[in-house]
């Protein structure tokens with residue numbers, strides 16, 4: 001289990017969500033495939049007001065390592081949550097298989 005927290009930035013764009021912070025921590029420690037992620041969010045210093053879904057950027061990052069079958073638990077607390085899959089939250093996703101199918105695109109992103 002890997003935990004993460006939002007990493008804010010005054011410029012907003014460089015801000016990193018807790019979902020990706022946990023994902024990147026796990027990947028940096030050698031994990032590559034995941035069965036599920038639980039997401040809980042709320043106002044700073046306060047209790048969550050509702051279940052929190054991952055943002056679009058996090059969905060794309062999670063797809064890279066979890067694929068469409070990754071279970072996403074969107075929780076308000078440990079008793080109130082909704083379960084879904086990344087495939088349902090990110091239909092028609094672009095992933096590693098798309099790069100394998102288009103070698104020219106892969107070479108453009110990773111020149112030797």
Ligand SMILES: [Zn+2]
Pocket residue numbers: 017018019020054055056057058059
């Ligand atoms: Zn996010």
